[in-house]
Amino acid sequence: MLQVTSKDVNGWNTVIKAASALLEEIALEFHPDKITMRNMDPSHIAMLNLEWLAQSFDGYVCDGEYIITLRLEDLANVVKRASKGDTMEISLGEGNSVVIKVRNGYQREFTLHSLESSHTAVPLPKVNFAAKVVITLKGFRDAIADIATVSDQIVIKGESGSLTLSGSSEYGNVKVTMTTSTSELKEIDIADSSTASYSVEYLEKFIRSLSTSTDTLSIQFGNRLPVKVEAPIDQKGSKLEYYLAPRVE
């Protein structure tokens, strides 16, 4: 049996938006204690890794292991129909279908057909990150928007006590510097001075998918290593991780 209930669809919106930027289908794995999802985009540049704990839901009953693959567009269209204050319940229907019930006084019931999954399990990248920063979502989002004005790649540089985000092109240069005394930079832990560059477009799409209620992000990187951005989905320990391969020079 599977029955997952949320009184707030914000979490679903975040997961769907983040996945839609990379994928056309989403393979959600339901376990007795959590929902997980690990998918890479077709070019293998970026990966999403979701860990959505049972305690984050208002009701969570799952007596086994279930994988449900849905077309993201279909799921997004249904979730869009839920408004603030609606309760959303996901359960298994007949055959390969998923039933989504949206309640607020009266009940609306949507049935989506689960796809035959082409999804194969992928491992997490094994990376020894040399730098970790905790930064506010607003601070990181603004820095990316600043850099996007001139460049399609962002250079992240971490040195003792300071984080520099920069971009340059034939149109100009942008440099955003934060130190431990900057209110946007909450923590900085640099084992080795590190610099790497990443696609602004990919990072921007992920950051845009996060709910504005997200307070801070943890960002890990290193010289020519992928970047890992960890965003909490709520205050109960559930998180969405995003890995992005570095640009190659």
Place this chain on the structure above:
Amino acid sequence: MGVDLSPIIGDIKRSITLDALNEKKLAIDGYNALYQFITIIRGEDGSPLMDSNGLITSHISGLFYRTLNFLEKGIKPVYVFDGKPPELKAHEISTRRTARNDAIKMYEDAKAQGNQELMKRYSVRAATLKSYMVDDAKRLLGLMGVPWLQAPGEGEAEAAHLTAKGYTWGSVSQDYDSLLFGSPRLLRNITISGKRKLPGKNFYINVSPEMIQIEEMLGNLEINREQLVDLAIIIGTDFNEGIKGIGPKTALKLIKQFGRLENSSDLSSAIPEDLVKQVRNIFLKPDVVDAENLEWKSPDAEGLISFLCGEKSFSEERVKNAIGRLKKRPASGALDEWFT
């Protein structure tokens, strides 16, 4: 022109973005791409871009900026140019030549009347790919550090072969013939994606890249590749005329019913047995070569400026900017490197 299989392709076309092709090697049908550039890259009155000597440069402009775009996305293109066409294509080539000559006459009439809309329409139909344009393209690719191959026969067959043998990940062409030649993965609208004006109409459609995988297509149609070739022979290819009145959907039904063309007396009497054999051979046993050493090199900046600006009247500022992008061309790697 190729065989129009669109009515039976159905919903197995997958949309794909250029970003998703990062790090992928693609075999591009060079003639097909150049022909698109010379028909699409034109001024308001339909005239193509030209250098100071009056020689057409639309093909160079399209090839330069589109290839640059591919490289920036991390795509590794290899262009494949046609060699000697099969003898059976002579009729198709002659038909195309006649149509072009007619279009040239109509263009001249429209020009005499000052009718810009008709001038544009007929100039596109009159577009011809000349040998100097192919030479220009090869020279430009060399200067950009992009490999190209001279196919012994049909370029599309060679591109399909490179993909089937794993030298490249996909074949790029607008024609469905790539599937008949056995390409496992055909990519369309790659060289011309974006907004495109419908011919003869005053509105634009959005053309976006799409992918067709032959295994999925054949599974969906419930036929094999040999049967797909027979189906093409029935409706007509660049190498045979086909049977009048039979379109792809009917041909599919007939092939599923009879298995092979010669199992139906009506079909086999409509197309000579020898012709069927020859066309099957063109698609199933094409004249192709392997490509062991495909290399993508650094661009020759001075050579590009001399060729594009010195010989072909391109703006030096724009070319220098483009070369800057070409030299940078940083693309994202793939995460796979960190799985081991």
